[in-house]
Amino acid sequence: MRFDPERAAIRFGCGLSARHAPPSDVAGMLTRLQGQDHAAEMFPIPGFAPIHASLDEVGQAVRKQRNGKTEAEREQGQEERRAAVRRIRITGAEWFRQSLLRRALGADGFRERLTQFWGDHFTAVGKGGPWQVAYLPYLEEAIRPHLSGRFADMLKAVIVHPMMLEYLDQKRSVGPNSVAALRNERLSGLNENLAREVMELHTLGAGGPYTQADVRQLAELLTGLNYDRVEGFRFRPAFAEPGAEQVLGRSYGGETPQLSAIMTAMEDLATHPATARHIARKLAVHFVSDQPDPDLIAAMAARFEATGGNLPEVYAVLLDHPASWHDGPGNVKQPIDFVGSSLRALDLVPRHVPSGFGKLRRVFLGPMTLMGQSWGAPLGPDGWPEADDAWITPQRMAARLQWGMTAPFTIRRLLPDPREFVETALGRTVPEPVRFAAASAETRAEAVGLVLASPAFQRM
Numbered sequence: 332m333r334f335d336p337e338r339a340a341i342r343f344g345c346g347l348s349a350r351h352a353p354p355s356d357v358a359g360m361l362t363r364l365q366g367q368d369h370a371a372e373m374f375p376i377p378g379f380a381p382i383h384a385s386l387d388e389v390g391q392a393v394r395k396q397r398n399g400k401t402e403a404e405r406e407q408g409q410e411e412r413r414a415a416v417r418r419i420r421i422t423g424a425e426w427f428r429q430s431l432l433r434r435a436l437g438a439d440g441f442r443e444r445l446t447q448f449w450g451d452h453f454t455a456v457g458k459g460g461p462w463q464v465a466y467l468p469y470l471e472e473a474i475r476p477h478l479s480g481r482f483a484d485m486l487k488a489v490i491v492h493p494m495m496l497e498y499l500d501q502k503r504s505v506g507p508n509s510v511a512a513l514r515n516e517r518l519s520g521l522n523e524n525l526a527r528e529v530m531e532l533h534t535l536g537a538g539g540p541y542t543q544a545d546v547r548q549l550a551e552l553l554t555g556l557n558y559d560r561v562e563g564f565r566f567r568p569a570f571a572e573p574g575a576e577q578v579l580g581r582s583y584g585g586e587t588p589q590l591s592a593i594m595t596a597m598e599d600l601a602t603h604p605a606t607a608r609h610i611a612r613k614l615a616v617h618f619v620s621d622q623p624d625p626d627l628i629a630a631m632a633a634r635f636e637a638t639g640g641n642l643p644e645v646y647a648v649l650l651d652h653p654a655s656w657h658d659g660p661g662n663v664k665q666p667i668d669f670v671g672s673s674l675r676a677l678d679l680v681p682r683h684v685p686s687g688f689g690k691l692r693r694v695f696l697g698p699m700t701l702m703g704q705s706w707g708a709p710l711g712p713d714g715w716p717e718a719d720d721a722w723i724t725p726q727r728m729a730a731r732l733q734w735g736m737t738a739p740f741t742i743r744r745l746l747p748d749p750r751e752f753v754e755t756a757l758g759r760t761v762p763e764p765v766r767f768a769a770a771s772a773e774t775r776a777e778a779v780g781l782v783l784a785s786p787a788f789q790r791m
Contacts, residue, residue, distance in 0.1 A: 395408030
């Protein structure tokens with residue numbers, strides 16, 4: 332099959348909408364992606380500056396708590412720390428609301444889906460305090476600006492971002508023969524986390540053409556990558572391992588550690604043929620099928636290699652290939668996609684989406700956790716599972732059904748006519764049993780819930 336507008340909106344976007352027409356062709360999808368980011372302008376999420384400010388505020392409170400001369404001073408420091416964390420969590424909830432509004436009301440669903448995909452590919456999870464709400468600012472700085480650029484540039488932005496450096500403990504990685512280690516024997520040793528994930532998850536893939544020796548050498552090369560909680564990323568030569576490192580048979584660096592040597596290594600890893608195959612398969616699995624057509628993967632990998640990882644060129648192959656437009660249901664929606672496409676179909680205005688940490692947790696964050704997706708906090712650095720059966724379990728399906736039956740009326744008291752809503756949500760290929768159920772339901776809330784609970788709506 333070839334391009335289908337409604338399937339494009341569902342499979343490669345955030346779902347059908349009552350206010351935005353589905354994409355008309357592949358060229359239009361790619362042009363919009365490479366154009367102005369209107370959703371980010373309408374519903375802004377800041378970069379990492381508020382996280383830096385909150386980390387500094389928490390740090391000052393911790394020092395007051397630790398160094399207070401009286402019990403009252405120490406208790407005051409403890410309360411100031413708690414208050415700072417509460418404030419950033421409330422702010423973080425508003426960022427989550429903005430991300431929902433982008434999905435519900437933005438015209439470029441493909442951009443939102445790609446942001447989610449690449450954010451998951453480069454998973455970084457906050458470990459506590461202000462870091463717990465740092466996921467969306469991380470996406471805004473390291474991922475979203477590079478969606479229509481080169482994969483290498485996105486990789487470079489990710490490995491120097493404080494969120495990734497903190498998550499994979501790179502800040503505590505010190506070259507064994509570095510100036511800092513020779514001066515202070517108590518400094519932590521070499522940490523291989525970032526090097527291993529860059530190779531295994533971010534570029535070459537598990538089973539790729541690398542050895543433990545390559546991981547070790549890359550870890551030594553990456554020493555020096557660090558951050559300051561006020562200023563952000565910093566390269567610290569004194570913490571870096573001196574000398575050249577051999578990675579996949581190539582030599583990087585020298586006696587004087589330099590950030591440029593790390594970036595050259597990232598460029599080579601990002602454009603490696605194994606990386607092309609790894610990225611192509613991940614894109615195909617995420618957007619098309621758990622078992623994608625091998626020809627689709629090969630075609631994307633070939634374009635990746637030929638263009639040096641130019642992402643719009645790779646997306647063009649994905650969107651042009653007949654295998655991407657197969658008949659029948661696609662992948663099961665992850666909870667964020669299920670919730671986002673539901674909001675989009677409901678034709679909301681911004682005031683319909685509740686604000687405030689408590690309401691957002693009750694209406695969205697809590698139910699999504701029951702569906703299996705604690706927002707911004709996958710269990711490991713490999714991100715959320717792609718397999719359909721990871722999301723369709725009795726407990727998780729029950730949570731979806733409960734949300735579909737109750738949340739729409741909580742969000743929008745005046746619900747749309749079910750006869751129109753079923754067409755908006757599912758398009759021209761509405762299964763007749765779903766159409767009948769929507770028309771026969773006793774209330775609008777029940778009808779909307781039945782549509783959202785239908786197997787047809789659960790899949791891309």
